[in-house]
Amino acid sequence: MGSLSGIRVLDLSRVLAGPWCTQTLADLGAEVIKVERVGMGDDTRAWGPPWCAAPSGAESNSAYFLSANRNKKSVAIDFSTQEGAALLREMAVQSDVLIENFKVGTLERYGLSYETLAALNPRLVYCSITGFGQSGPYAARAGYDFLIQGMGGLMSITGVPDGMPGAGPQKTGVALTDILTGMYAATGILAAVMESKNTGRGQHLDISLLDVQIASLANQAMNYLVAGESPARLGNAHPNIVPYQDFRTRDGYMILAVGNDAQFARFCKACGQPEWADDPRFKTNPARIANRDALISDIGAVTVLHDTSYWIELLEEAGVPCGPINTIADVFSDPHVVERNTRISIECPAKGRIPSVASPIRLSRTPVEYRLAPPELGRDTQDVLSGLLGLGKQELDALIQRGVVSCA
Numbered sequence: 001m002g003s004l005s006g007i008r009v010l011d012l013s014r015v016l017a018g019p020w021c022t023q024t025l026a027d028l029g030a031e032v033i034k035v036e037r038v039g040m041g042d043d044t045r046a047w048g049p050p051w052c053a054a055p056s057g058a059e060s061n062s063a064y065f066l067s068a069n070r071n072k073k074s075v076a077i078d079f080s081t082q083e084g085a086a087l088l089r090e091m092a093v094q095s096d097v098l099i100e101n102f103k104v105g106t107l108e109r110y111g112l113s114y115e116t117l118a119a120l121n122p123r124l125v126y127c128s129i130t131g132f133g134q135s136g137p138y139a140a141r142a143g144y145d146f147l148i149q150g151m152g153g154l155m156s157i158t159g160v161p162d163g164m165p166g167a168g169p170q171k172t173g174v175a176l177t178d179i180l181t182g183m184y185a186a187t188g189i190l191a192a193v194m195e196s197k198n199t200g201r202g203q204h205l206d207i208s209l210l211d212v213q214i215a216s217l218a219n220q221a222m223n224y225l226v227a228g229e230s231p232a233r234l235g236n237a238h239p240n241i242v243p244y245q246d247f248r249t250r251d252g253y254m255i256l257a258v259g260n261d262a263q264f265a266r267f268c269k270a271c272g273q274p275e276w277a278d279d280p281r282f283k284t285n286p287a288r289i290a291n292r293d294a295l296i297s298d299i300g301a302v303t304v305l306h307d308t309s310y311w312i313e314l315l316e317e318a319g320v321p322c323g324p325i326n327t328i329a330d331v332f333s334d335p336h337v338v339e340r341n342t343r344i345s346i347e348c349p350a351k352g353r354i355p356s357v358a359s360p361i362r363l364s365r366t367p368v369e370y371r372l373a374p375p376e377l378g379r380d381t382q383d384v385l386s387g388l389l390g391l392g393k394q395e396l397d398a399l400i401q402r403g404v405v406s407c408a
Helices: 017-027 082-093 114-120 145-151 176-199 209-215 218-227 261-270 274-278 285-290 292-303 308-317 328-333 335-339 381-387 393-401
Strands: 008-011 031-036 051-053 060-062 072-077 097-100 125-130 204-208 244-248 253-257 322-324 343-348 352-357
Touching (some): 008 017, 008 082, 017 072, 072 381, 082 114, 145 209, 204 209, 209 218, 244 292, 253 308, 261 285, 381 393
Parallel strands (some): 008 031, 008 097, 031 072
Antiparallel strands (some): 051 060, 343 352
16 A cells, blocks of 8 residues: 555646656556557657567567656547547546646647536546646747756756856756656645545646746745846856865866865865865855855866875765766666665566666655556556446447557
8 A cells, every 4th residue: 555545646648747747646656547649659658769679579668758657557548539538537537636738728628627627526636737837928838848948047057157168058968847847746736635635625736847947946046036146057066155066086077065164174184285274265155155266276186186986985084075977877886876776677567577766755654666567558448448437348349449549
């Protein structure tokens, strides 16, 4: 029994933000029914290589799809047909949550809007994820992570500073806005479900990628609101803490993350420069920020004298936060990561054991369980429609023949 056992989620979302949300809910025990397009499924099924294929040569799924769709059931329904939309309305009546990420107004055309479904199931929590929200001048626009990273300010503070080699704005290496939107959506859904359990009334969640990206600017947003100046790109440096960035070593790079004056004093002693800790230019963090360039130059002249491993061993012993810049291969071979069982695998009848990354949510009494491998398209159509809606074989066969639904 997971923490969310007994909660049924009807998942009409695709790509990443919505599926990331529903995978989180599924990991916590919710029953997630992923509704996909007949014949095509989630867009990301085709976003490869790399691919994960069955030994028999049957359906292949991209690694991208596998990253966000474990613990779910797949039902293929064409809800652009009257019969398909009617099936979804019946399923919504028996669900606690519905999540979708279509453009504003799309589902209303099929009788699947919040207003319509709430009239049928007043306790339904209905979550809409869009690029720009349900209101405002941009509401009708499509939103994509890369676009929102630019419009939401993240790229303006990410990348090498102007005037340096490689200068220019950069996106993050993963679709971070989508990921954060999925997590905010999951939090909002859980809050709404709790309230629904108390009142018997659901509500409509309006989750916008742009809203999430702006909220996630955190201290950088407040730096602007307090000072009235837009923060600039600092590369790997920190706007409010120095030294807090990467430094070249004799054989590569290391991260130095000094968070307070005591840590800085320990760093100075460990690296053989105790006088820096008493230098008025460097003694306090505000002073170090004012004299950032001089200090970074001095530190860089010292760190290049030894290998990364030397510095990490020395500074860890001195209690100074530091670390290497790992490749992803390095990450999964790190002994701490191995000990934490961060790399897992899930048995798939069609494809054998499928690798996955463990949920970071560690609950002591109701831990995350990995029950289902990411599904083949329509794997659970028959079971869900017969078990949840009571459709008989003859009815199901007729729907398949007319292209309203499909099975794996």
